[in-house]
Amino acid sequence: MRNPNGRMSPTEIKKQLAQSDTTAIEMLRFVFGSVLKRRGLVILNVFLLTLMAVLNFVVPQFTKNIIDHALPNSQQQALYTNVIGLLIVTIFLGVVSFASTYMMQMLSQRAITELRIKTYRFILKEDYAFFQDAKTGDLMVRLTSDIGNLQMLISSNTFGIIGNIFTFVGVLIFLFIQNWQLALMVSITFPILFVTIRFFRGHIREAYSNVRYAQSKINNQLQATLTEIELIKAYTTENAETTKFESIAEESNGYSLEATKWQAIFQPLVTLINTIGTAIVLLFGSLLVMNKAMTIGDLVAYLAYVAMLQDPIRSFSMLMNVFQTAQVSYDRIKNILSYEPKILEPTTPQPFPNPLQQHIQLSNVTFDYEMGSDHALNDVSMTIPAGKTTALVGRSGSGKSTIIKLLTRFYDRSKGDILFDNIDIRTFQISDLRQHISVVSQDVTIVDGTIADNIMYGSNNTNEEAIWQAAKRADIADFIAKQPNQLATQVGERGLKLSGGQKQRLSIARALLKDAPIVILDEATAALDNESEKTIQHALDNLMVAKTAIVIAHRLSTVHKADQIIVMNDGQVAETGTHDSLLQKQGIYKRLYDAQFE
Known part of the structure; x- marks a missing residue:
C-alpha cells in the first residue's frame, strides 16, 4: 500500500523517477482511455491533421513558382494565379486547423472532466485511514493542478505531432529526392538533437517533480493556516506562521528556478542546433545557386522545407517538457488511485436488521x-x-x-x-x-x-x-x-x-x-x-x-x-x-x- 500524503523529499523523488520510466505507456493508456471511447472523432481529427500536413507541404511550391517562373518571365497571370492559390490554400489550412483544434479541445475537456470526477469519487470512497495519512492541500493539488497537467497531453499540440510526423517523413523524402547531399548534411543535426533531448529529459523531469513537491507543501501550509486562523489569532502566532510560510515559499522558489534553468538552457540549445541546419542549407545551397546547380526558387523552397522539418523537432522538444510534467503528475495521481483500502465491502452483503430487535x-x-x-x-x-x-x-x-x-x-x-x-x-x-x-x-x-x-x-x-x-x-x-x-x-x-x-x-x-x-x-x-x-x-x-x-x-x-x-x-x-x-x-x-x- 502506498502512503497517499505525497510528501516525498527530493531524494525520494529521484528514486521514484528512476523506477517510473516504464510507466510512460501506462500513463498514455490511462490518459487517452477516455479519448479512445470516441474513436470516430479521433479518426476524423487524424484525417484533418494529415490534410494539414499535405497543405503545409504545398505552400512553399507557390513561392518557388513565383520566384522561378513568374518573376524571370514577367508572367503576371502566373503571379496572380500563384498568389491567389497561396491565399486559398492558407485560408483552407486555417479552417482545417480551427476544426482540428476545436475538436481536440472538446475531446480533451471531456476526458479530463471524466478523469477528475473519477479521482474525486475514488477519494471520497476511501476509508477513514486514508484521510488520516493524506494532506488536504496535497489532495487539492492532485485534483486540480496535476490533472490539469495531464490535460496538456490531450491537446491539439499533442495530436499535432501526428501531422508533424507525416510532414517530417514526407518532406525528408522530398528533400533527398531534390538534393540528397544537402539533405544528408542537414540530417546530421537530427542525432545531435536526439542526444540533447535525451540528456535534458531526466533533469527537466526531476526539476518539475521537485516543483510539484514544493507546491503541495505550500497548499498544505495555506490550508492549515486558514482552518486554524482562530488559534493563530488567539495565540498571536502570525509572525511564526509567516516565517514558516516564507521558508516553504523560498524552497518552492529554489525548485522553480532550478526547473527554469534547465528549460532556459534547453530551448536555446535546440534553436541553435536547428539554426546550424539552416546555416548548412544557406551555405551549400547558395554555392549550388552560384554554380547554377540550383535555382533561387529551389533554395527558398528548400529553406522552407527545412523549417518544416525543424518544426516537428521543436514541437517534439516542447512536447517532451509537457510529457515530463504530465508523467510527474500521473505518478502522483496513480499514487492515490493505487491506495488499497483496509475496510472492504462484503462479497455477499446481508441486509441490516431494521429495526434492531435484540x-x-x-x-x-x-x-x-x-x-x-x-x-x-x-x-x-x-x-x-x-x-x-x-x-x-x-x-x-x-x-x-x-x-x-x-x-x-x-x-x-x-x-x-x-x-x-x-x-x-x-x-x-x-x-x-x-x-x-x-x-x-x-x-x-x-x-x-x-x-x-x-x-x-x-x-x-x-x-x-x-x-x-x-x-x-x-x-x-x-x-x-x-x-x-x-x-x-x-x-x-x-x-x-x-x-x-x-x-x-x-x-x-x-x-x-x-x-x-x-x-x-x-x-x-x-x-x-x-x-x-x-x-x-x-x-x-x-x-x-x-x-x-x-x-x-x-x-x-x-x-x-x-x-x-x-x-x-x-x-x-x-x-x-x-x-x-x-x-x-x-x-x-x-x-x-x-x-x-x-
Missing part, C-alpha cells in the same frame, strides 16, 4: 491503531440492548471513541466479533450500516450553505414540513423563524455565523430528520456551558426516543438516566451497571463521580 454485541474485541503499538481496546466484551440507552464513560484514552469508530466501521477490529442481532458487522454494506446510524459529536461539522442544506444533509427527506418538524424537536425552530430568510439563511463557512449551541442543535435536527434506528452521542454537550447543555439535553432526549442509543460522556450528570452504564479503563471494560448500582460498588465510576462533584 442487541449490539462485542465479543473479545481487540484493536490497535498501528501494528506493534499498545492496544486501544484489549479483549473487550459488552452487550448493548436494542431500544435502550447505553452510556460509555471513563477517562480520556480509555477506548470509548474507539468503540464508536469500530461500530461505524471507520476501522475494523484486529480480533474478536462485532454483531448486530447476531450478524457480523463485516457482512453489511458499509453504506447500509452507516445509513442506520446517526452520530452527533462534540466536533460539529457544518457545511457551507443554508440552514436547510445542513438539516437535510445525508437524508433523502427534503420535505419542508419534515425539516421544520426536525427543527422543532431540536429546539432550533424559533431561532430559524427569526431569520430574514428562515431555512434559506446562509450559515457561512464552517458555520461561522452560528454559536456553538446553534451548531449543535442543527446537527441534532440533521440526525432527527435522518431518523436512523441507532443513535450515537459522542461527547455531544462537552463543549457547551451548563445552561446550553440543559437546553440541548431536551433536544437530545427527543432524538433518543425509541432508539438504540449509545452515549459517550465525560460529564456523568448526563448519564444518570441511562439504562446501562459501561465504565472503560485502559482499553478494557472495568464495570457495568446502572448509575445507582455502580455508585454502590465503590469502584472506578464512584471515584470519577466524586471527582466531578467535589
Whole structure:
C-alpha cells in the first residue's frame, strides 16, 4: 500500500523517477482511455491533421513558382494565379486547423472532466485511514493542478505531432529526392538533437517533480493556516506562521528556478542546433545557386522545407517538457488511485436488521491503531440492548471513541466479533450500516450553505414540513423563524455565523430528520456551558426516543438516566451497571463521580 500524503523529499523523488520510466505507456493508456471511447472523432481529427500536413507541404511550391517562373518571365497571370492559390490554400489550412483544434479541445475537456470526477469519487470512497495519512492541500493539488497537467497531453499540440510526423517523413523524402547531399548534411543535426533531448529529459523531469513537491507543501501550509486562523489569532502566532510560510515559499522558489534553468538552457540549445541546419542549407545551397546547380526558387523552397522539418523537432522538444510534467503528475495521481483500502465491502452483503430487535454485541474485541503499538481496546466484551440507552464513560484514552469508530466501521477490529442481532458487522454494506446510524459529536461539522442544506444533509427527506418538524424537536425552530430568510439563511463557512449551541442543535435536527434506528452521542454537550447543555439535553432526549442509543460522556450528570452504564479503563471494560448500582460498588465510576462533584 502506498502512503497517499505525497510528501516525498527530493531524494525520494529521484528514486521514484528512476523506477517510473516504464510507466510512460501506462500513463498514455490511462490518459487517452477516455479519448479512445470516441474513436470516430479521433479518426476524423487524424484525417484533418494529415490534410494539414499535405497543405503545409504545398505552400512553399507557390513561392518557388513565383520566384522561378513568374518573376524571370514577367508572367503576371502566373503571379496572380500563384498568389491567389497561396491565399486559398492558407485560408483552407486555417479552417482545417480551427476544426482540428476545436475538436481536440472538446475531446480533451471531456476526458479530463471524466478523469477528475473519477479521482474525486475514488477519494471520497476511501476509508477513514486514508484521510488520516493524506494532506488536504496535497489532495487539492492532485485534483486540480496535476490533472490539469495531464490535460496538456490531450491537446491539439499533442495530436499535432501526428501531422508533424507525416510532414517530417514526407518532406525528408522530398528533400533527398531534390538534393540528397544537402539533405544528408542537414540530417546530421537530427542525432545531435536526439542526444540533447535525451540528456535534458531526466533533469527537466526531476526539476518539475521537485516543483510539484514544493507546491503541495505550500497548499498544505495555506490550508492549515486558514482552518486554524482562530488559534493563530488567539495565540498571536502570525509572525511564526509567516516565517514558516516564507521558508516553504523560498524552497518552492529554489525548485522553480532550478526547473527554469534547465528549460532556459534547453530551448536555446535546440534553436541553435536547428539554426546550424539552416546555416548548412544557406551555405551549400547558395554555392549550388552560384554554380547554377540550383535555382533561387529551389533554395527558398528548400529553406522552407527545412523549417518544416525543424518544426516537428521543436514541437517534439516542447512536447517532451509537457510529457515530463504530465508523467510527474500521473505518478502522483496513480499514487492515490493505487491506495488499497483496509475496510472492504462484503462479497455477499446481508441486509441490516431494521429495526434492531435484540442487541449490539462485542465479543473479545481487540484493536490497535498501528501494528506493534499498545492496544486501544484489549479483549473487550459488552452487550448493548436494542431500544435502550447505553452510556460509555471513563477517562480520556480509555477506548470509548474507539468503540464508536469500530461500530461505524471507520476501522475494523484486529480480533474478536462485532454483531448486530447476531450478524457480523463485516457482512453489511458499509453504506447500509452507516445509513442506520446517526452520530452527533462534540466536533460539529457544518457545511457551507443554508440552514436547510445542513438539516437535510445525508437524508433523502427534503420535505419542508419534515425539516421544520426536525427543527422543532431540536429546539432550533424559533431561532430559524427569526431569520430574514428562515431555512434559506446562509450559515457561512464552517458555520461561522452560528454559536456553538446553534451548531449543535442543527446537527441534532440533521440526525432527527435522518431518523436512523441507532443513535450515537459522542461527547455531544462537552463543549457547551451548563445552561446550553440543559437546553440541548431536551433536544437530545427527543432524538433518543425509541432508539438504540449509545452515549459517550465525560460529564456523568448526563448519564444518570441511562439504562446501562459501561465504565472503560485502559482499553478494557472495568464495570457495568446502572448509575445507582455502580455508585454502590465503590469502584472506578464512584471515584470519577466524586471527582466531578467535589
